[in-house]
Amino acid sequence: MKLPSEAQLLRIFIGEADKYNGKPLSEAIVELAREKHLAGATVLRGLMGFGAHSRMHSAKILRLSEDLPLVIEIVDAQEKIEAFLPEIDSMITEGMVTVEKVKVIAYRTEK
Numbered sequence: 001m002k003l004p005s006e007a008q009l010l011r012i013f014i015g016e017a018d019k020y021n022g023k024p025l026s027e028a029i030v031e032l033a034r035e036k037h038l039a040g041a042t043v044l045r046g047l048m049g050f051g052a053h054s055r056m057h058s059a060k061i062l063r064l065s066e067d068l069p070l071v072i073e074i075v076d077a078q079e080k081i082e083a084f085l086p087e088i089d090s091m092i093t094e095g096m097v098t099v100e101k102v103k104v105i106a107y108r109t110e111k
Helices: 025-035 078-089
Strands: 006-015 041-045 069-076 096-103
Touching (some): 025 069, 069 078
Antiparallel strands (some): 006 096
């Protein structure tokens, strides 16, 4: 797969406890991105954060089971990101979604 040098970065901010049809929301989004042949997706787990409710989520020793923040990052061509947005809209009940332009320097796979 080849990515254009001018692409878009989709960032999805959700909680670790968020679910979609009984499975972790992050997993459901990444699986859908793969199904739709997007270039790739990465889930990042945050140590601390808060969102619209201003409720603090933290990975402190005594709070290991807290709902930690997750960020899903997906980079692909603008058209593919724009087509993906309506697909995930109904999946995300709480969180934030952002899109920004990025310059792709390299996207390689070993043959």
